[in-house]
Amino acid sequence: MTDKPEKPGRDDDAMKLADLARGLPRTDLDPATAERIASLARRDVGLGPPKRRTIEAVLVAMLVLATLGWVTVKICEMLGH
Amino acid sequence: MEALSPESDWVAGLRRGEPGAFDAVFAAYRRRIYGYLVRMTRRRDVAEDLLQETFLRLAQHAKRLAGDTKLGAWLFTVAHRLVQSWGRAQAVRAALAGDLPAHEPAGSERSPLEALADTQTQLALERAFAALAPAYREVALLVGIEGLQPVEVAEILGIRPDAVRQRLARARAQLAEHLGDHR
Numbered sequence A: 001m002t003d004k005p006e007k008p009g010r011d012d013d014a015m016k017l018a019d020l021a022r023g024l025p026r027t028d029l030d031p032a033t034a035e036r037i038a039s040l041a042r043r044d045v046g047l048g049p050p051k052r053r054t055i056e057a058v059l060v061a062m063l064v065l066a067t068l069g070w071v072t073v074k075i076c077e078m079l080g081h
Numbered sequence B: 001m002e003a004l005s006p007e008s009d010w011v012a013g014l015r016r017g018e019p020g021a022f023d024a025v026f027a028a029y030r031r032r033i034y035g036y037l038v039r040m041t042r043r044r045d046v047a048e049d050l051l052q053e054t055f056l057r058l059a060q061h062a063k064r065l066a067g068d069t070k071l072g073a074w075l076f077t078v079a080h081r082l083v084q085s086w087g088r089a090q091a092v093r094a095a096l097a098g099d100l101p102a103h104e105p106a107g108s109e110r111s112p113l114e115a116l117a118d119t120q121t122q123l124a125l126e127r128a129f130a131a132l133a134p135a136y137r138e139v140a141l142l143v144g145i146e147g148l149q150p151v152e153v154a155e156i157l158g159i160r161p162d163a164v165r166q167r168l169a170r171a172r173a174q175l176a177e178h179l180g181d182h183r
Helices: A012-021 A031-042 A051-080 B006-015 B019-041 B044-064 B071-097 B120-131 B134-145 B150-157 B161-182
Strands: none
Touching: A012 B134, A012 B161, A031 B019, A031 B044, B006 B019, B006 B044, B006 B071, B019 B044, B019 B071, B019 B134, B044 B071, B071 B134, B071 B150, B120 B134, B120 B161, B134 B150, B134 B161, B150 B161
């Protein structure tokens, strides 16, 4: 005889929390705010991430590389003395 | 042949860049994501901003979604990361200001969430959830309210399922302690 397989689903803690959570008041956005957010995001569907984000990443990378280069040069100068 | 769920239709629509698919996803998930965000940040204005950012990211990633994407898990993962970033920024601001973190309710005034409570029991429950440490509150919300499985929550939070179960047990114990006579 084989052991009964463990019942897939929620354990005791999860069920107790679900019982408690049922007593919480419902939260929702007001319809005007929901529509504003939806229409703002809807315009971007399928457009990909904004170019600004890519440009920011490139600028940060350049800044980091320049700083590292400067630090390396300074260390080399100090070791040269 | 197995019928496609609306979710797979929505993902296919998003991958084709259809605004109608986006609207369907927004209608299906906005309340759930907002509920999570507002109970994690304890602020309506912040929750609205983060909700907007979550759905903007969905729109911007629409064409790159995998065909088998689980939208709920995807959205909660983005929302979780946004909450984490916001929490870090709050902590830095608080440290610079030499103040306590601003996202925890202060004093005995009712928070906007508590104002929704119709009964003393609801109020006590809302306060008990608010009093949980964010890591425990998050797991309690995702499992207790959203009905997600610990394995799904583990993927969303980037932790092990065992850690989720541990946090669940602690959240439950702390809630029981806070609720006392209200249970």
